[in-house]
Amino acid sequence: MSTTAYYGDSHEATPEQDPDLDRTRNIGIIAHIDAGKTTTTERMLYYSGFTRRIGDVDDGSTVTDFLPAERARGITIQSAAITFHWPPGAQRQPGTPLRSPRSLIPHTINLIDTPGHADFTFEVLRSLRILDGAVCILDGVAGVEAQTEKVWHQANNYGIPRIVYVNKLDRDGAAFGRTVKEIGVRLAGWPAVCQIPWWEGGKGRFVGVGDVIGLKAIRWDEGGDGKAVKVCQLEELEKSDRDLVEEIRKARVALVELLSERDDDIVEKFIEYDEDHLAIPSADIIESLRRCVLDGSGTVIPVFAGASFKNIGVQPLLDAVVDLLPGPTERPDPEVNVGSLKGGLYDLIGGRRFLELTDRDNHKNLKARKTLYTATNSAASTAPIHVLEGCALAFKVVNDARRGVLVYVRVYSGTISRHSPLFNTSLHTTERAPRLLRMYASDAVDIPFISSGQIGVIVGLKHARTGDTLISYHGANHKAGPPSPLNSLHLRPIEVPPPVFFASVEPKSLGEAKHLEEALALLLREDPSLHVSIDDDSGQTLLSGMGELHLEIARDRLVGDFKAKMDMGKIEIGYRECVLGPSSKPEKRTFDKEIAGKRGKAACQASVKPACDVYSGISESEEPWSAIKEGNLVSITPINSLDSPLPPHLDVPKLCQALTNGALAALARGPKYSFPVHSTHVKLCVNPSSDIFGSESTPAALSSAARMATLAALKTASEEVGTGLMEPVMSVIVSVDEHSLGAVVHDISAARGGHIVSLGDDIDPSKQSSPIATAITDEPSRQAIDIRKIYAPPDPFGNSSTNDRPESQQRSIVARVPLKEMVGYLKHLRSLTGGRGTFVMNVDRFERMGTQREKTVLRELRGL
Numbered sequence: 029m030s031t032t033a034y035y036g037d038s039h040e041a042t043p044e045q046d047p048d049l050d051r052t053r054n055i056g057i058i059a060h061i062d063a064g065k066t067t068t069t070e071r072m073l074y075y076s077g078f079t080r081r082i083g084d085v086d087d088g089s090t091v092t093d094f095l096p097a098e099r100a101r102g103i104t105i106q107s108a109a110i111t112f113h114w115p116p117g118a119q120r121q122p123g124t125p126l127r128s129p130r131s132l133i134p135h136t137i138n139l140i141d142t143p144g145h146a147d148f149t150f151e152v153l154r155s156l157r158i159l160d161g162a163v164c165i166l167d168g169v170a171g172v173e174a175q176t177e178k179v180w181h182q183a184n185n186y187g188i189p190r191i192v193y194v195n196k197l198d199r200d201g202a203a204f205g206r207t208v209k210e211i212g213v214r215l216a217g218w219p220a221v222c223q224i225p226w227w228e229g230g231k232g233r234f235v236g237v238g239d240v241i242g243l244k245a246i247r248w249d250e251g252g253d254g255k256a257v258k259v260c261q262l263e264e265l266e267k268s269d270r271d272l273v274e275e276i277r278k279a280r281v282a283l284v285e286l287l288s289e290r291d292d293d294i295v296e297k298f299i300e301y302d303e304d305h306l307a308i309p310s311a312d313i314i315e316s317l318r319r320c321v322l323d324g325s326g327t328v329i330p331v332f333a334g335a336s337f338k339n340i341g342v343q344p345l346l347d348a349v350v351d352l353l354p355g356p357t358e359r360p361d362p363e364v365n366v367g368s369l370k371g372g373l374y375d376l377i378g379g380r381r382f383l384e385l386t387d388r389d390n391h392k393n394l395k396a397r398k399t400l401y402t403a404t405n406s407a408a409s410t411a412p413i414h415v416l417e418g419c420a421l422a423f424k425v426v427n428d429a430r431r432g433v434l435v436y437v438r439v440y441s442g443t444i445s446r447h448s449p450l451f452n453t454s455l456h457t458t459e460r461a462p463r464l465l466r467m468y469a470s471d472a473v474d475i476p477f478i479s480s481g482q483i484g485v486i487v488g489l490k491h492a493r494t495g496d497t498l499i500s501y502h503g504a505n506h507k508a509g510p511p512s513p514l515n516s517l518h519l520r521p522i523e524v525p526p527p528v529f530f531a532s533v534e535p536k537s538l539g540e541a542k543h544l545e546e547a548l549a550l551l552l553r554e555d556p557s558l559h560v561s562i563d564d565d566s567g568q569t570l571l572s573g574m575g576e577l578h579l580e581i582a583r584d585r586l587v588g589d590f591k592a593k594m595d596m597g598k599i600e601i602g603y604r605e606c607v608l609g610p611s612s613k614p615e616k617r618t619f620d621k622e623i624a625g626k627r628g629k630a631a632c633q634a635s636v637k638p639a640c641d642v643y644s645g646i647s648e649s650e651e652p653w654s655a656i657k658e659g660n661l662v663s664i665t666p667i668n669s670l671d672s673p674l675p676p677h678l679d680v681p682k683l684c685q686a687l688t689n690g691a692l693a694a695l696a697r698g699p700k701y702s703f704p705v706h707s708t709h710v711k712l713c714v715n716p717s718s719d720i721f722g723s724e725s726t727p728a729a730l731s732s733a734a735r736m737a738t739l740a741a742l743k744t745a746s747e748e749v750g751t752g753l754m755e756p757v758m759s760v761i762v763s764v765d766e767h768s769l770g771a772v773v774h775d776i777s778a779a780r781g782g783h784i785v786s787l788g789d790d791i792d793p794s795k796q797s798s799p800i801a802t803a804i805t806d807e808p809s810r811q812a813i814d815i816r817k818i819y820a821p822p823d824p825f826g827n828s829s830t831n832d833r834p835e836s837q838q839r840s841i842v843a844r845v846p847l848k849e850m851v852g853y854l855k856h857l858r859s860l861t862g863g864r865g866t867f868v869m870n871v872d873r874f875e876r877m878g879t880q881r882e883k884t885v886l887r888e889l890r891g892l
């Protein structure tokens with residue numbers, strides 16, 4: 029019997045609903061550019077009753093891409109967090125037990141839309157940290173693309189439970205079966221096919237999906253808004269589409285078999301139902317899948333099907349989000365750093381085994397951190413952690429034209445209440461949270477507090493930046509801040525990659541300078557992967573970032589959104605400068621000046637030498653204090669404060685920090701070419717009896733002395749042995765079909781001076797692990813996936829076995845190529861591959877150029 033059902037037609041969106049944690053899903057959508065994230069999100073909002081019409085990416089009317097730059101370019105730049113409810117309908121009364129499937133009961137979904145372009149990978153990583161689960165959208169024609177693969181493996185590192193949605197199945201050339209096999213091989217997990225596409229009459233229009241779990245088929249009305257669906261039971265469907273029914277049954281057998289290899293409970297059910305794969309109730313299958321997905325390893329990958337643009341498949345996908353992805357309480361203890369110590373936040377709060385250094389913490393500059401934090405460590409064991417009232421991560425800062433600066437936070441413990449003072453553990457400042465909001469894309473609702481597990485927005489913070497940890501604590505003290513170690517607690521910190529492109533930014537007139545400065549400061553709060561520096565010689569402001577598009581968007585934001593009247597110079601590659609040998613003698617400099625009406629005096633001695641491998645350099649360094657930053661090593665010879673005690677305002681860590689800051693400031697600009705210095709070891713020395721002058725030796729004076737001495741040492745080395753240029757070398761992953769492989773490999777190695785690291789062969793069962801997985805995950809090699817054992821339905825418009833269509837086999841090339849040779853590569857790759865090739869890249873290292881190459885680059889830089 030077939031029935032007509034309606035999704036989402038009886039609902040008034042009720043933003044104030046206060047959800048229980050077990051009914052909350054903090055999820056993200058990850059995918060390659062153009063796979064259909066925004067299109068799918070728009071449908072989700074519509075069916076949930078949040079919007080009254082469906083937004084369209086192509087005419088710029090979407091809810092989530094609300095920045096003018098995003099609408100103009102039709103791509104997602106910033107993550108926008110939106111809250112909605114699924115399924116629509118009355119909320120569960122508190123205390124009502126959950127039942128399976130969970131999608132029968134309304135849930136609150138906090139959805140983070142992440143950008144797909146490689147230049148915004150850092151943005152994706154930032155979002156990944158705060159997700160409890162993710163939907164990965166694939167383009168059913170293109171299959172698994174390089175960017176998706178990259179983000180997928182990064183999500184593995186964070187252990188995020190995921191499901192896959194194969195979109196665009198209405199398009200010519202859509203191949204669901206082939207995509208399923210690619211999922212297995214390239215995402216290195218077992219695809220659990222939960223739906224199969226329903227093509228009318230087997231080879232016609234894409235009209236709906238076969239539901240492998242519920243053993244039924246769902247058909248959407250053609251041309252409608254997608255709310256009305258026809259649910260067909262298999263017995264009835266058998267009369268008109270026997271092949272589809274057969275395939276649904278086959279898929280059910282494969283699904284139960286796959287689950288029984290990993291879940292004992294489903295084996296019991298299998299036995300209970302007389303070993304009949306089809307007899308096991310759908311609720312049991314869902315629970316089994318959920319258990320497999322929740323481990324976050326990506327070993328079992330539930331796969332769903334649809335065509336969001338044609339309004340097909342989105343509601344069952346939302347059901348799957350609720351049914352298969354975890355609530356905040358089902359996730360592992362969030363990782364925190366307290367100084368050099370790592371552990372779980374709840375372990376810290378509960379006083380459990382947190383204060384041991386973990387085995388994995390053999391960090392490169394562990395020695396320095398150990399020295400710094402010995403005091404913290406001992407204090408920590410007695411610290412009053414219980415004063416912690418709330419702990420949140422600012423994962424996104426957005427300047428909203430109407431409301432001012434919005435700081436998106438995920439609360440991990442306790443609550444953040446309106447008006448409560450928040451201590452920022454990165455900036456060591458306290459600010460109040462005057463207003464709290466829950467965001468519905470560009471709309472918002474005021475709320476009195478944000479509780480643990482929830483995502484919300486704080487309005488009115490003046491300093492908080494993306495990535496900062498904010499805490500509220502009992503007995504807040506604005507001046508002193510919270511007691512140690514709470515004052516150094518950082519939630520899930522991530523490293524910002526080095527910027528490799530830069531451009532000068534200049535106000536159109538002097539009167540505009542202040543406004544530009546403020547706009548840049550805001551932009552930096554939003555996006556910590558942008559950097560601003562001032563060129564000492566020319567006085568120019570330089571903006572650096574991760575890619576050309578990254579800087580172009582920054583310019584659009586400055587001009588369009590912040591209304592800064594400015595010009596941006598040519599976007600150029602950020603080279604680095606390195607010393608070619610050691611300076612022959614240490615340089616000593618004394619700083620003796622008034623700073624802000626206060627006398628400052630201190631002296632410092634510095635020498636420099638190459639540190640080709642800064643990371644191994646540190647283990648050779650005997651100094652107890654050393655720090656690696658931006659590819660350089662700064663070390664300080666032991667300070668003997670026993671013979672000549674330090675003045676009361678200084679202790680060894682404070683003094684070392686001030687000296688290091690000074691040296692790092694000097695390294696920002698090379699002595700010969702003015703590029704930042706790289707791969708250089710600065711050795712600093714301060715003798716308390718002759719270089720410290722009582723209360724006049726302030727941290728600022730010490731920094732200045734270290735800066736002057738380092739500059740002098742760099743100059744000496746440059747004159748004596750010279751400096752060389754280094755260039756960013758990228759780790760590049762190119763996805764092409766077999767047909768274009770030869771041409772692309774030749775182009776990379778012959779024309780671009782690249783080095784091929786590996787060639788992935790996706791169809792050879794003996795080489796089952798993806799080269800991208802190997803390049804990205806830091807986990808030990810993953811289990812082997814035998815493509816022959818993957819169940820995938822046949823593709824009506826070709827054969828699902830990739831073996832039979834060699835020209836469509838996707839191959840991954842992993843290579844190392846100088847960034848200079850990658851400028852404008854996408855266009856070239858497209859022409860080499862008939863438009864099908866895609867690539868992703870990130871900085872691998874900075875490498876010294878050969879003499880000839882250096883000459884050419886210098887000539888180009890000088891415009892000769």
Ligand SMILES: Nc1nc2c(ncn2[C@@H]2O[C@H](COP(=O)(O)OP(=O)(O)OP(=O)(O)O)[C@@H](O)[C@H]2O)c(=O)[nH]1
Nearest residue numbers: 062063064065066067085103104144196335336337
């Ligand atoms: N035929 C077809 N086109 C689709 C479908 N889903 C999305 N599209 C189109 O694909 C293009 C990209 O869709 P978006 O939703 O902007 O993709 P996205 O993943 O959000 O892209 P970025 O924001 O740039 O990362 C648009 O032109 C959509 O209309 C689909 O199911 N079928």
